[in-house]
Structure formats: structure tokens, C-alpha cells
Amino acid sequence: MKDYTVNNIDRIDSPALLVYEDRVRQNIRLAIEITGGDAGRLRPHVKTHKMGAVCRMMMDEGITRFKCATIAEAEMLAMEGAPDVLLAYQPVGPKAERLLQLTVTYPQTRFACLVDHWESACFIDRLFAGASSRLDVFIDVNVGMNRTGVLFLQAIELARRIQPLKHLRIAGLHGYDGHVHDSDLAVAAAYDFLKTAHRAIAPLFPWPLTLVMGGTPSFPLDARHPEVECSPGTFVFWDWGYRQLFPDLPFRYAALVVCRVVSVIDEHHICLDLGYKAIASEKPLPHRVQFLHAPEIVPVAHSEEHLVAKTPDSRLYPPGSVCYGVPMHICPTVALYEKAFVVRGNEVTTTWPVQARNRFITI
Numbered sequence: 001m002k003d004y005t006v007n008n009i010d011r012i013d014s015p016a017l018l019v020y021e022d023r024v025r026q027n028i029r030l031a032i033e034i035t036g037g038d039a040g041r042l043r044p045h046v047k048t049h050k051m052g053a054v055c056r057m058m059m060d061e062g063i064t065r066f067k068c069a070t071i072a073e074a075e076m077l078a079m080e081g082a083p084d085v086l087l088a089y090q091p092v093g094p095k096a097e098r099l100l101q102l103t104v105t106y107p108q109t110r111f112a113c114l115v116d117h118w119e120s121a122c123f124i125d126r127l128f129a130g131a132s133s134r135l136d137v138f139i140d141v142n143v144g145m146n147r148t149g150v151l152f153l154q155a156i157e158l159a160r161r162i163q164p165l166k167h168l169r170i171a172g173l174h175g176y177d178g179h180v181h182d183s184d185l186a187v188a189a190a191y192d193f194l195k196t197a198h199r200a201i202a203p204l205f206p207w208p209l210t211l212v213m214g215g216t217p218s219f220p221l222d223a224r225h226p227e228v229e230c231s232p233g234t235f236v237f238w239d240w241g242y243r244q245l246f247p248d249l250p251f252r253y254a255a256l257v258v259c260r261v262v263s264v265i266d267e268h269h270i271c272l273d274l275g276y277k278a279i280a281s282e283k284p285l286p287h288r289v290q291f292l293h294a295p296e297i298v299p300v301a302h303s304e305e306h307l308v309a310k311t312p313d314s315r316l317y318p319p320g321s322v323c324y325g326v327p328m329h330i331c332p333t334v335a336l337y338e339k340a341f342v343v344r345g346n347e348v349t350t351t352w353p354v355q356a357r358n359r360f361i362t363i
Contacts, residue, residue, distance in 0.1 A: 015278035023254035045233030078106035112136035172210030239330035
């Protein structure tokens with residue numbers, strides 16, 4: 001707990017998001033180490049942190065390829081000078097037009113997106129007819145997540161149909177195995193499915209096709225395949241949920257929420273200023289936050305601005321008491337904050353904007 005205590009916390013109003021810079025850097029370096037020291041094999045997903053400052057830290061360590069979920073995240077990366085950005089999404093409607101505008105506004109960044117439908121590919125192809133270069137696309141293969149993507153035979157047919165299009169260039173295949181949380185065999189099966197599709201499609205093209213695979217849970221296994229670009233995201237901040245599911249992974253908490261006791265209800269219950277506007281609430285109670293200094297504090301009720309919790313002795317937590325919490329799910333928690341307070345050496349020294357929490361930056 002001493003590693004996470006902030007000496008000047010009395011200057012920070014709560015609830016607030018704390019980011020521990022040294023631990024972020026350590027997690028980035030651990031990820032590179034897992035890929036055998038090759039930063040070029042990482043394509044980290046920025047949806048967890050949504051911060052340009054963290055993107056810069058990654059680039060400082062040699063990472064040049066990134067994955068994102070929104071146009072705002074893609075623009076944030078381009079604003080930081082990221083060379084290679086994959087939108088892990090099949091853009092439809094105005095989103096495709098915004099992607100085109102990104103390529104015009106930030107020509108120094110190579111953008112790409114996913115496709116899994118012929119009509120969508122045709123729409124994007126027509127939209128990019130006036131662009132100065134072809135748009136790279138990755139065929140999204142359904143490796144078991146059953147959310148987006150096409151199955152094996154459909155992937156081959158889609159590749160053949162896209163091949164003649166003048167304004168799209170198939171750059172590779174993408175698979176996300178977010179459904180796998182408990183089985184090395186399931187991770188291997190997802191990889192085998194994507195690799196089988198790759199073997200069938202690669203001979204259609206005179207250039208090598210890139211394989212982008214996985215998330216944080218499957219990352220160490222996917223990293224064993226040298227041809228795979230690995231795309232973990234949560235690793236950079238880590239959270240309580242993944243710590244419980246994957247205790248063997250070496251990442252450390254690098255982002256916490258800080259809150260305070262605002263009322264003592266009775267001898268066993270307290271109220272904190274950590275409503276569901278301040279921490280992700282999609283998990284059932286009590287599995288939304290774990291308090292590092294006091295694991296005996298158990299959430300029992302949650303509302304917009306308040307968190308009621310049970311404790312063996314509420315006298316230990318008078319109003320104003322500071323509590324440091326590890327979110328069960330860090331990604332949507334970060335998106336609730338406009339800025340993060342950056343901790344260096346147990347002191348908050350600056351803030352970082354969470355630029356891509358917004359749906360729009362300039363485009």
C-alpha cells in the first residue's frame with residue numbers, strides 16, 4: 001500500500017483518477033519483454049488509457065503500431081505522431097467519412113480499418129475514390145467471440161471479392177479472442193483458426209499479410225507465434241478483474257481511483273463519494289472496486305454519486321477518510337474522467353488529459 005499512497009492527496013478533490021507513471025512504464029516494458037524484447041511485435045490497444053501521454057510513453061519505448069476503437073482514439077494517436085494506426089472497427093455511415101478525413105488531415109500516419117462485409121467494403125472503396133492512396137484493410141475473422149468478423153470460408157470469399165477493388169488494399173487478418181479467459185487450448189484454437197484462414201488467403205496476394213491477434217489475457221500465448229502482432233490493452237494500467245483471473249501475469253496496478261468517506265451511516269456502514277459516474281458499474285455488486293488499504297470495505301449499494309459499503313467497524317473511517325480503490329474494470333472507468341492526476345514518487349506532480357474519452361476531438 002505504501003507504493004500507492006500519495007503524500008499530497010489533501011490537494012486532490014475526489015473522486016479522482018490516479019495514474020502512477022513509473023508503473024505504467026514498467027508495464028510497457030514488461031509487455032515488450034513478453035514479445036522477446038521486440039517492440040515491433042506489439043500493436044497495443046489504446047482503449048484502456050485514451051491518453052496521448054501514454055501513447056508517447058509507448059513510442060519512447062519503440063512501439064510504433066497501435067490499435068484503437070474510435071475515431072477520436074485514432075486522431076489522438078495521429079496527433080502524437082503515431083506511424084501506424086488500426087481502427088479495430090468496420091466503419092459505417094459518417095464514421096467512414098471521418099476516417100477518410102483523418103487520412104487527409106494526418107498524412108504522416110498510416111491508417112487502416114477492419115472489414116467483414118462485402119457491401120461495407122464497397123462503400124468504403126467508393127468513399128476513398130478521391131483519396132491520394134489506397135486504404136489498408138484487415139479482414140476481421142470470427143475466431144469464437146461471435147461479435148464481429150466472418151468465418152473461414154466467408155473470409156476467403158471476402159478476400160477474393162475485395163482484391164480487385166481499386167481503393168482498398170488487404171493488409172492482413174485480424175482476430176480477437178476476448179471470449180477466452182480460462183483455457184490455453186481455447187487460445188490455441190483461436191490462433192489456429194486465424195492461421196488457417198491466413199494460409200488460404202495469403203497466396204492471393206504478392207505481399208505478405210499481417211496477422212493481428214488477441215487481447216491482454218491471451219497475449220503471452222499469442223506472443224509465442226513470431227508472425228503475430230499482439231494487441232493487448234488492459235496491461236498498461238491493469239485492474240482487479242484481470243488480477244483475479246490471471247494472477248500469473250506480471251503486470252502491476254498503474255491506475256487507481258481515490259475517494260473519500262462522506263458519511264458514517266451506522267456502526268457497520270459508510271458512504272463514499274464513488275458513484276457510478278466515477279467507477280465502472282457493469283459488474284454486479286460487490287465486484288466493482290477493491291480497496292487496497294482496506295479489503296474489508298465491501299460495497300453494498302451504488303448510485304450516481306454515492307457508494308455505500310459495509311465494514312466491521314465504521315469508527316475506523318470517519319468523514320474525510322481517504323480510500324484508494326482498484327477498479328474491477330479499468331477501461332470504462334478511465335473514460336469517466338476528463339483528466340488523470342499523475343503520481344511520481346508518491347506525489348501528484350501534474351495531470352494528463354484523457355483526450356479520447358470524447359467521441360470527437362477535431363474530426
